[in-house]
Structure formats: C-alpha cells, structure tokens
Amino acid sequence: MNIITCFKVVPEEQDITVKPNRDISFEKAPMTISAYDLNCIEAGTQLAEANGGNVIGISVGAKKIDDSKLKKNVLSRGPESIFMVADDKLENIDTYQTANALKAVAEKIKDYDLILCGEGSADLYAQQVGPQLGQLLSLPAINSVSKITLADGKAIVERTLENELETLEISLPAVISVTSDINLPRIPSMKQILAAGKKSATIWSAEDAGIGNLSATLGVIETKAPEQMDRKKDIVQGDSEEAIKSFITKIQEVLK
Amino acid sequence: MKVFVFAENQKALLELCCGARQIGERIEAIVINSQDDKDTEVADKVWSIPQQDNAMLEDYTETIAALLEREKPDLLIFEPTKRCKLIAGRLAAMAGTSVMTDLIELTKEGEGSHLVYGGAAIRKEKLNTSLAIATIGPGVLQGSKETGKGEIELFPFVEPIRKIKVLNKEQKPKLSVNLPSAKRVIGVGRGIAKEEDLGMIRQLADVINAEVGCSRPIAEAERWMPKETYIGVSGLMLAPEVYMAIGISGQVQHTVGMNRSKVVIAINKDKNAPIFGQADYGIVGDLYKVVPALLDQLK
Numbered sequence: 001m002n003i004i005t006c007f008k009v010v011p012e013e014q015d016i017t018v019k020p021n022r023d024i025s026f027e028k029a030p031m032t033i034s035a036y037d038l039n040c041i042e043a044g045t046q047l048a049e050a051n052g053g054n055v056i057g058i059s060v061g062a063k064k065i066d067d068s069k070l071k072k073n074v075l076s077r078g079p080e081s082i083f084m085v086a087d088d089k090l091e092n093i094d095t096y097q098t099a100n101a102l103k104a105v106a107e108k109i110k111d112y113d114l115i116l117c118g119e120g121s122a123d124l125y126a127q128q129v130g131p132q133l134g135q136l137l138s139l140p141a142i143n144s145v146s147k148i149t150l151a152d153g154k155a156i157v158e159r160t161l162e163n164e165l166e167t168l169e170i171s172l173p174a175v176i177s178v179t180s181d182i183n184l185p186r187i188p189s190m191k192q193i194l195a196a197g198k199k200s201a202t203i204w205s206a207e208d209a210g211i212g213n214l215s216a217t218l219g220v221i222e223t224k225a226p227e228q229m230d231r232k233k234d235i236v237q238g239d240s241e242e243a244i245k246s247f248i249t250k251i252q253e254v255l256k
Numbered sequence: 257m258k259v260f261v262f263a264e265n266q267k268a269l270l271e272l273c274c275g276a277r278q279i280g281e282r283i284e285a286i287v288i289n290s291q292d293d294k295d296t297e298v299a300d301k302v303w304s305i306p307q308q309d310n311a312m313l314e315d316y317t318e319t320i321a322a323l324l325e326r327e328k329p330d331l332l333i334f335e336p337t338k339r340c341k342l343i344a345g346r347l348a349a350m351a352g353t354s355v356m357t358d359l360i361e362l363t364k365e366g367e368g369s370h371l372v373y374g375g376a377a378i379r380k381e382k383l384n385t386s387l388a389i390a391t392i393g394p395g396v397l398q399g400s401k402e403t404g405k406g407e408i409e410l411f412p413f414v415e416p417i418r419k420i421k422v423l424n425k426e427q428k429p430k431l432s433v434n435l436p437s438a439k440r441v442i443g444v445g446r447g448i449a450k451e452e453d454l455g456m457i458r459q460l461a462d463v464i465n466a467e468v469g470c471s472r473p474i475a476e477a478e479r480w481m482p483k484e485t486y487i488g489v490s491g492l493m494l495a496p497e498v499y500m501a502i503g504i505s506g507q508v509q510h511t512v513g514m515n516r517s518k519v520v521i522a523i524n525k526d527k528n529a530p531i532f533g534q535a536d537y538g539i540v541g542d543l544y545k546v547v548p549a550l551l552d553q554l555k
Contacts, residue, residue, distance in 0.1 A: 013374045024377045095345075096354040124372050124379070125490065126357045131345025140418045141346060144338040156423070161338050167424040180476075217353045221367060221380040229515055232536040237527065239541025244549045247539040254498055254519050254537070255440075255464050255554065 001053030001150075002112040005044035006102055006133075007037035007074060009065040010123040018225040031064060033073060036118030036178075038185035043148060043178050044116050045078025045186075051150050055079040056109060060101035062091035066203050075196035076188035082199075083109060087206040094218035099132035104209040106137060114155065115175045119144060130177030140170050143177040257364070260327070261299070262286045262320065262343070263335035264313060268394045272333055273298035273404075275397025279364055280331060283404060286320060286411075288313075300404040303327075303411045312422060313339045317346050318414040324351065324387065331366065336391040344389050353385035359392040360493075368392075375489040375512035393493075395436075431484050433467045440466035440498040443487050443514060446473055447503015447524060447543050451480045456547055457502060463554050466500065471510045488513035503543050506531025523547070 011029035019025055033041075044055045057079035059065055066086035074082060083105050090101060106115060115137075117130035127143065134141020147158035155174060159166040160181065170176070188196075206212045236247040259280035263269035269285060276283045285299040289307035305319050320343065324332065332347070334340040336358050344355045356368035360378070366388055372379045383389070435441060442461050448454065454468075461468050468485070475486035487494055488510040499517035503524060504510060511534055514520070522535035523543050532538050539546055 011373075013376070016373050016376050018376065024373065094354040096348060096352065099349060120490075122374065126355065127341050128345040128348065128355050128357060131342045132349040132354075135346040135349035138417075140420055141342065142420060143342045143345075159338075163428050165426050165428060166422060169421040169423055171418075217383060217385050218356070219382050219384055221382060223372065223377050223379045225377050226375075226512065226515070229534065231520060231534055233532065233538075234536065235522075235532050235538040235540060237540050239525075239539065239545045241549075243539065243541065244546055247537070247541075247546070248550060248553050250537050251521055252554070254521070 001048065001051055001114075002109070003044040003048055003053055003055050004106060004109065004112045004115045005037075005041045005055055005057050005079060006115065006117045006129070007041060007057055007059050008034040008098075008118075008121045008123075009059060009061055009067075009070060010034045010121060013122055022225040022227070024223055024225060031067060031070060033070065034118060034122040036120055036122060036180055038077070038118075039180050039182050040116045040118040040178055041074065041077045041079065042183045042185040044114075046183060047114070047148060047150060048078065053113075056112070057082045058084065058102060058105045058109070060085040060090055060093075060098060060105065062086065063088050071201045072193065072196045073188075075199040075201070076192045077186060080199060082201040083204070084201065085204045085206060085209045085211065087204075089206040089212065089214075092220070093214070094216055095126050095128040095132055096217045097214045098129050099136055100214055101206075101209065101211050102129065102133050103136045104211045105204075106133075108204075108209065113172050114150075115139075115173065117175065117177045119177050119179045127177070130175055134175035137173075137175065140174040141176075142168060142170060142174070145176050145178050146181045148176065148178070148182070257331060257366075258282045258284070258327075258329045259331045259333060260284050260286055260303075260324070260329040261333045262340065264337045264339055265335060268335040270298050271394035272335060272392070272397065275392075275394070276333055278397055279362060279366075284327070284329065285406070286323065288316060297403050297406070299406040302406045302408045304408050305411050306413050308413055310422070312420065314342055314346075315416050315419065316413070317343045318416045319411065321347055321350050322414045323411050329387065331388045331390065334389070334391040336393055341391055344391055348389050351385070351387050351389075353383055353387060353389060356381060356383065356388070356390040359390055360396055362390060362392055362397065371489060371512055374509045376508050431482060433469075433485065435467050435469050435485060435487075435492055435494060438467035438494075438496055440464060440500075441469050441487075441494055441496045441514075441517075442466045442500045442502060443469050443471060443504055443510075444474060444481075444502050445471035445504030445510070447505075448474070448480075449544075451478070453544075454480060456551070460547055460551055460554075463551060464498075464500075466498070469494070471504050501531050501535070502547065504531055505529045506534060
C-alpha cells in the first residue's frame with residue numbers, strides 16, 4: 001500500500017508583517033509546512049501504521065521549498081521518502097497549476113493507492129487542489145473528510161459538512177482532502193528526527209517533471225492588508241469601581 | 257456577461273441570482289428538478305436537471321460540465337459550501353481553470369477579492385480563462401430587486417463515470433443560536449479561565465439581548481463551545497450592531513470576522529491587546545470584575 005501525502009510550503013503566518021502602505025512583507029517569515037498538511041501527513045502515517053504500507057510526501061513550488069530543514073521535518077513525521085518539483089517556474093502558482101504539477105509527480109511515482117491532501121493551504125485556503133487533482137487523475141475525489149478507514153481496495157470515510165455527517169465508500173485509488181479535525185499531528189521524537197536524515201528526497205525541475213510550460217489561469221492584481229475601520233477607541237484604564245462605572249455609563253447608551 | 261448560478265440551498269440560489277444582476281446582464285440558474293416557481297422569478301432562464309434516485313449533489317458534476325460546454329457562460333457562481341467547492345474544483349479541472357473561492361467582493365470586471373494569510377491580507381485576483389468560476393457568500397452581492405421572467409428548460413442527466421457510495425447520512429444537531437442574524441453578539445476568548453465561567457457570560461448575554469460566539473481556541477482547543485460558533489477566518493464573518501469582545505486579544509484571524517460590526521466594545525486586562533485598536537469603547541480590566549458589575553448594573 002503506497003500512500004501519497006501532499007504538502008505545501010508556506011510562509012509562517014504569524015511572522016507576516018504589514019507595511020505602512022498596507023503591503024504584506026514576508027521578510028521575517030520563515031518557510032514552513034502548511035498547518036492543514038500536517039494533519040494530512042499524520043493521517044497517511046496512521047493509515048500506514050494500521051494497514052501496513054509506505055507513505056510518500058510530495059510537494060511542488062519554487063526552488064526554496066527544497067530546504068533540508070523542511071524536508072527533515074516532513075520525513076520525521078512518518079513518510080519514508082519525498083518527491084518534489086522545486087523550480088522557480090512554479091513560484092506563486094495557482095490551484096490549477098498546482099494540481100497539474102502534483103499530477104505529474106504522482107504519475108512519475110506511478111504506484112500509489114491513495115492520495116491525501118489537506119483541506120486547504122494555510123496561506124491561500126482555496127480548498128481546490130484536492131478536488132482538481134482527483135479530476136485531473138480521473139480518480140474519485142472527496143473533501144472535508146474527518147475519518148478514514150481502509151478495507152480491501154476501498155476507503156470508508158466520514159465527511160463533515162455544514163449540516164450533515166456522511167459516511168461514504170470510495171474505491172481506491174482516490175484523492176481525499178482531510179480536515180484539521182481528523183487527528184492531532186504528532187510531535188516527532190528524537191529517534192524519528194535522527195532517522196529522517198537517512199531517508200531519501202528526490203528533487204525534480206519543472207522540465208524533469210514535464211511541466212515546463214504550465215501557464216497561469218489566475219492573475220493576482222494586488223495583495224493588501226485590510227483597511228482599518230475608524231473606531232472611537234474610547235478606552236477606560238483600570239478596573240476600579242469608578243473606572244467600571246464610567247465604562248458602563250459609556251456603553252449604556254449603545255446598549256439601550 | 258452571462259452568469260450561471262448553482263447552489264445547494266434554495267435560499268442561497270435566490271439571493272445569488274439577485275446579486276448576480278450586479279455582475280452580469282443575463283442570469284441563468286442551474287437547479288436539480290425545479291418544481292418551484294420561485295426559482296424562475298429571479299433568473300432569465302432555469303436549467304432543470306432531473307433528480308436521480310440516491311444521487312449525491314456531487315453526482316451532477318458531469319451534467320453541469322455538459323451544460324457549460326454547450327451554453328458557454330462567462331461566469332459560474334457557486335454557494336460556498338463544501339459540496340459546491342468540490343463540484344467547482346472538479347469543473348475547473350475539466351475546463352482548465354482555477355476557482356476564486358470564498359469571495360468577499362466581486363466586480364463587473366470579474367475581479368474577485370478574498371482573505372489570505374489567515375485574514376492578514378485581502379488578495380484581489382482575476383481569472384484569465386474564458387470561463388470564470390467563483391464561490392461567493394449570498395450576503396456579499398447585495399441583491400437587486402430586479403427579477404427575471406425565466407423559462408424552464410430541461411437538461412438531461414449525464415451519468416457520472418465514478419460514483420461514490422453513500423453508506424450513511426445524518427443531520428448534525430441544529431444549533432439553537434443564529435449568530436449571523438443576531439443584532440448583538442458577545443465574543444469570548446482565552447481570557448475566560450474555565451468552562452463554567454461561560455455561565456456568567458450567558459447571563460450577561462440574556463441581559464443585553466445578545467447571542468454568544470467565541471474565538472477559535474475556545475471552540476477548537478478547549479472545545480467549550482461548538483465549532484460552528486467561532487468567529488474569524490474559516491469561521492463566522494459577522495457584522496452585528498454591537499459586538500462585545502470579552503477576554504479576546506484581537507488577533508487578525510479573529511478580527512476579520514467581526515470588524516464590520518457597527519459598534520465594538522472590548523473588555524481585556526492587557527492594555528496592549530490589539531482589540532483595543534479596533535474598539536469604540538473598552539476597559540482595561542479584569543473581566544471577572546467587569547462582567548459581574550455589568551450584570552449588576554444593566555439588569
């Protein structure tokens with residue numbers, strides 16, 4: 001049983017800063033694994049532990065995603081190997097390009113039974129790569145999955161929707177997008193971290209993967225921090241009886 | 257521009273059709289087995305796909321694809337539900353395009369805006385393919401009253417190649433609160449020390465006639481409140497008349513969900529909490545002193 005787990009490398013969200021002109025700066029934001037994809041890797045690892053099998057981590061993006069610390073991080077969480085297309089041609093690609101690039105990687109790996117994706121990426125959260133990848137590979141695709149069990153060539157999954165819970169039977173191979181509810185990603189042990197250094201990572205260029213000419217379907221016009229609403233900022237300092245009283249007088253008008 | 261609309265819920269379909277008038281001249285709705293005249297009042301045309309026994313909504317993807325192929329709309333709008341996002345993604349892959357998801361704005365020119373980096377920024381984007389696909393909340397496009405006099409045309413069902421078997425389906429227990437329509441909302445955050453203390457907050461909510469929501473950690477980490485009640489990125493986006501943040505520091509991930517409130521009141525013991533920068537009224541104090549005093553004096 002080969003399980004492919006897809007992960008995206010994104011800038012650390014809490015270190016993104018806003019410039020005075022409302023532009024976004026990534027200068028202080030290190031690259032990290034998208035939070036939802038930690039759940040995806042964990043889900044793949046747990047399935048391999050329960051059913052036997054091999055977990056493969058795959059990712060596509062700019063050259064900088066080929067980072068030894070990041071790769072070690074992924075490999076310490078269960079996957080036996082990593083396959084990446086790391087090429088500056090794939091900088092800031094849209095979901096259609098991403099799904100096509102992942103498809104190229106999956107097809108090069110050839111032998112797989114299940115592909116897992118996180119429900120969405122921590123940076124753009126379009127929630128589209130899983131559904132698109134399934135369609136491009138002509139495989140069944142399902143999203144919002146909060147539990148997976150495997151049984152003879154099939155996956156039984158629980159799907160948490162807005163108002164319903166569904167239990168579905170999906171024939172494998174399939175592409176399944178998992179929510180953050182599916183598990184609590186493990187904290188790798190020292191042994192797992194050390195073992196990660198001995199695992200293999202294969203890095204391809206866009207040409208190697210046969211996706212040198214993928215053109216964008218989506219153009220980004222601008223990315224700006226939202227404008228702040230004008231607020232009164234009438235703030236009472238301290239919680240003495242008097243201060244609380246003055247606060248209550250102020251808000252009583254509003255709460256009438 | 258010719259706009260097609262598809263939704264999981266009828267109410268959303270009607271609202272999206274009305275709202276789509278701002279974007280396009282011709283609005284056509286895609287429905288499963290329309291027997292409801294309401295559908296035709298808002299669209300210039302209604303495409304009715306015969307309902308199939310035991311079919312998931314997702315099983316109509318191939319049929320919608322065939323309709324798009326024949327009718328070639330410029331824009332296809334979906335309600336932003338999980339099912340619709342799956343259908344939208346598969347259609348985009350077939351059509352060779354991407355989907356603009358969870359838009360908070362969509363212009364006549366086809367420029368869509370959505371929140372990125374956990375709400376820290378808004379990205380404006382545009383699809384450069386002949387078919388654009390977007391998922392957009394019903395409240396975003398302010399509905400015009402203009403109505404269409406739509407004819408209904410039957411479109412034949414296309415059998416999907418791959419079917420997923422539904423073994424079981426159950427309704428989630430309905431929430432008793434309806435936060436998006438509440439005029440006043442209290443949001444609670446990490447400042448609350450233990451679950452029992454929510455009782456005091458609920459009392460205050462009763463006194464000031466508000467509903468109670470929370471920040472993400474209260475729902476996801478502590479699990480003191482249902483997941484459906486957290487406010488902010490990937491949760492609720494609210495714009496009540498009064499929002500009272502109690503023990504909420506005001507990280508951007510939370511504030512994007514409440515910064516359209518008319519009046520914001522903040523109670524927090526940390527004077528540097530970012531919530532005060534976004535508040536009209538506030539008090540730097542211990543909520544365990546302030547909330548009981550509010551209860552006492554507002555009763």
